[in-house]
Amino acid sequence: MSFQSKLASAIALLALSVLPAAAQSGDEQGAKIAAPAAPAAPGKASGDTSVSSQQNYWGFGFGYVFNKVPISLSTFNVPISDLWYSHIFGNPDEQTRIAGTLGFYGFQILLPVPKASVDLYYGKPTDDIQYKGGVGGFYDISVGGHGGLMGELGLVLKNRVDISFMAVPLGTDSKRSYSEFMGLETKEEAEKSRAEMHGHYVELPYYAVKMGLRF
Numbered sequence: 001m002s003f004q005s006k007l008a009s010a011i012a013l014l015a016l017s018v019l020p021a022a023a024q025s026g027d028e029q030g031a032k033i034a035a036p037a038a039p040a041a042p043g044k045a046s047g048d049t050s051v052s053s054q055q056n057y058w059g060f061g062f063g064y065v066f067n068k069v070p071i072s073l074s075t076f077n078v079p080i081s082d083l084w085y086s087h088i089f090g091n092p093d094e095q096t097r098i099a100g101t102l103g104f105y106g107f108q109i110l111l112p113v114p115k116a117s118v119d120l121y122y123g124k125p126t127d128d129i130q131y132k133g134g135v136g137g138f139y140d141i142s143v144g145g146h147g148g149l150m151g152e153l154g155l156v157l158k159n160r161v162d163i164s165f166m167a168v169p170l171g172t173d174s175k176r177s178y179s180e181f182m183g184l185e186t187k188e189e190a191e192k193s194r195a196e197m198h199g200h201y202v203e204l205p206y207y208a209v210k211m212g213l214r215f
Contacts, residue, residue, distance in 0.1 A: 053092040053125035059084045059103075059162055061212020067203050075197045078178060081106030082210050086119065097121045101134065108182045111142045117150070130156040132164075143181050146174035146202050159214070166208040174201040 061082045066074035084103030091097075098120055105113040117136025123129060132154050139147035148171020154164030177190035178201070185193065190201075197203040 053088075053159070055088050055092050057086045057088075057214045059086070059212050059214045061162065061210055062109075063164075063166070063208045063210030065107075065206055065208045067206035069207075075193075076203045076206055078107050079109055080208065080210070081109050082212055084115075086214075088121075093124065095122065095124055101136070105138060107140070107143075108178050108184070111140070111178065111181070113138050113140045113142070113146075115150070117152070119152075121156070123156075125159045128158060130159065132156060140174065143178060144175045145172055147172050148204070154210075156214070162210075162212045162214055164210045166210060167205060168207070169205045171202070171204050173204075177201050
């Protein structure tokens with residue numbers, strides 16, 4: 001056999017040995033291309049716009065104080081404003097949460113009465129209705145002398161609207177009439193009102209209904 005014949009035979013044998021390996025490699029590459037991509041790890045959908053609940057809230061509202069039911073028999077009637085700041089301790093998304101609250105009652109809307117309370121919320125912020133209760137105290141620094149212990153029960157609607165019923169079972173009398181201080185009564189009228197309340201400017205216990213918005 002000539003040298004050219006031997007070279008042709010060697011090339012043919014080499015081709016026969018390489019082609020099956022190349023074919024196998026091509027099949028493997030095709031399988032890789034055809035295989036579907038692995039699913040992404042679970043997580044928030046790209047269109048998820050949910051927002052976690054707030055750790056802190058500001059609130060503002062109004063209410064009305066009375067000491068007898070029906071209100072037509074009440075001898076202590078005062079409109080109030082209500083401004084507060086609450087901090088949720090721990091995870092704000094929990095079903096049950098504890099909060100600390102600082103703020104002011106505005107007796108006759110404008111007179112600032114500092115208050116502080118500890119509040120318990122039941123219901124997640126995403127619920128339509130949450131229930132709340134709290135205990136605390138306040139002291140009037142504008143007219144002076146009037147302070148007390150308070151308890152509140154209420155609802156929070158859509159994590160925004162705050163509706164509360166407040167009771168003040170224990171406290172101290174004011175040193176001056178709120179109405180006189182605001183110029184709504186003369187001193188003589190204030191003294192007459194005091195006599196009707198058995199010698200008190202503020203007759204305890206008293207109650208209040210309040211409504212406000214949280215931000």
